[in-house]
Ligand SMILES: Nc1ncnc2c1ncn2[C@@H]1O[C@H](COP(=O)(O)OP(=O)(O)O)[C@@H](O)[C@H]1O
């Protein structure tokens with residue numbers, strides 16, 4: 478049997494909502510992420526993407542099913558699964574440097590080593606010179622750069638990202654996507670990235686899981702074959718457009734079905 | 740930046756005008772002979788009285804005694820309320836255990852507890868501290884709980900996925916994130932502590948501003964009553980100022996709406 482970095486087996490989450498009764502957010506989701514792979518999950522808003530990634534990250538518990546990291550079941554959050562959230566989750570009282578050092582401090586890494594490691598990742602995200610800035614002095618894009626550096630500095634087994642660029646303006650978003658594509662190539666970090674943006678999914682992913690509307694299930698898995706380095710120029714390649722069309726058709730079908738149901 | 744500076748000056752001016760108006764009204768009422776000296780002593784009489792108190796040494800002694808009582812009573816209330824409130828915010832079980840009794844105690848009038856404190860604790864300083872503690876503790880616990888519950892869950896989640904353990908989350912995230920709010924809670928409760936001071940000095944006290952005011956009532960020394968009130972108000976203003984300053988020092992990262 479092939480060993481996966483991360484594996485989700487039959488994950489189901491049923492919320493008990495006071496008003497609506499039982500709400501099935503995700504239903505028997507299975508997925509695998511291989512070592513060094515950049516995997517995308519794309520699905521319409523409200524289909525259970527955040528629920529899924531929070532279960533993988535240990536911030537939420539599944540009603541049934543299992544999460545395996547390197548073949549071993551995991552429970553609760555841990556430094557082995559780093560997360561980057563849509564909302565800026567920087568610690569506002571810490572400088573950029575101290576934010577990036579946070580996980581290392583939790584691990585009780587010695588001060589000097591901590592500083593050096595943090596510098597390396599601040600440099601990787603292009604924020605050298607901003608070490609002593611406070612989060613409130615940074616733009617949205619810069620904040621997410623810090624969040625990425627903070628998570629990567631911790632050297633997690635896998636990086637879980639929940640619509641990390643969703644709150645950014647279109648131009649900044651493309652810049653950040655290119656940065657992330659570059660980081661993934663340089664560091665060979667295994668990444669699972671969630672989005673509702675089809676362009677983003679096709680631009681970044683080696684493989685894409687397409688989710689159905691709620692209750693979220695995996696509808697299809699696609700391999701992405703786009704030649705060359707992924708950048709804004711990839712957005713007009715025929716391979717890009719072909720894959721984008723396929724996903725659009727699937728999601729279009731989903732919304733048609735949703736409309737028919739009502 | 741320039742704009743901001745000017746703005747602050749306008750605000751200071753407005754505060755000053757408010758005080759000036761009140762003192763002006765006071766002058767008109769007393770010098771104009773509209774209210775008898777017995778009920779409303781003139782500003783000059785009160786000022787004279789303050790100078791007298793200063794000269795005979797009782798001004799500092801009384802201010803010091805009262806401030807010490809307020810600070811000690813309030814300090815214990817902070818020391819106990821802080822961990823209690825934090826636990827309440829983070830443990831449903833602890834909250835279920837303690838919340839009802841706190842809500843119950845919160846409504847008990849502190850004045851009504853004076854006889855019991857005298858019976859249990861006698862007439863020494865501990866009884867005074869206890870009154871101030873009782874007056875502030877139950878409110879403060881709930882305020883701390885509220886402030887701590889309001890800490891952004893995103894920050895706590897981020898810390899957990901960065902490998903922070905339970906204690907580390909408290910120490911490295913919840914406490915610093917809540918600090919500006921907690922400073923506000925502390926500032927408000929020390930204000931209330933001053934209002935309970937008079938209750939604390941009502942019985943079996945030989946000194947203090949509250950005692951001074953109560954005793955003056957017996958001799959109809961309204962000038963002394965006014966002097967005492969003004970002194971308490973001034974100490975309050977200074978305390979408030981110090982707290983705001985301290986908040987800026989311990990949480991310089993904190994943005995307030997009024998800063999913008
Ligand atoms: N704590 C919760 N209690 C009840 N329902 C929830 C809760 N969290 C999410 N849901 C519901 O589950 C569904 C999926 O939510 P979510 O995972 O946030 O979707 P997405 O991230 O894809 O937009 C939504 O319909 C949402 O209303």
Ligand SMILES: [Mg+2]
Pocket residue numbers: 526527528640
């Ligand atoms: Mg979401």
